[in-house]
Amino acid sequence: MAQPRLLEPIFLVDIECPTRMIGKVYSTLNKRRGQINEENELHGTTLTRIKAFLPVNESFGYTEELRHATSGTAFPQCQFDHWALLPGEPFELNTKCGQVVSEIRQRKALPEQVPAIETLVDRQ
Structure with a gap:
């Protein structure tokens, strides 16, 4: 018998935030099944760039939640990246x-x- 599966679209989320807010960014991503892909400090600044994968279905309202959790200091940008098995x-x-x-x-x-x-x- 066949074993059907569902695929879900995944965003690549690029977030710039102050280094002191990294924990709050991680927390908001973890609540929404996000997976951290990369973290880099931006030299000469107090900012960090985080790249993560976030299911599109979990992304609705994410910007508002992230901005609220970081007092408006984190800025996410989302773009489609790939499909993943649900x-x-x-x-x-x-x-x-x-x-x-x-x-x-x-x-x-x-x-x-x-x-x-x-x-x-x-x-x-």
Whole structure:
């Protein structure tokens, strides 16, 4: 039997912030399944540039949360980078993948349960 999977779009987020705010930036990224890719101090300044991967679905409202957490001193820029496999099984509701499928089915007014294959196959 096939094992379907979902892919999700991932942003590359480029954040410039004062070095003293790095912990708050990391905290906001961790809450949203972000993964730190790179961190560099900008020479001659008190700023640090952080590059991280952030699922697009988790990015809504991120700028406001980051600006609030850092008192307006962090500036994110997002751009599409790649697709990544969404962890978990789409038919198990206790996984992130299953929750996404459930939310989509609710939004489209479909029954919560995915129909069994037997109900979809034409009989002759």
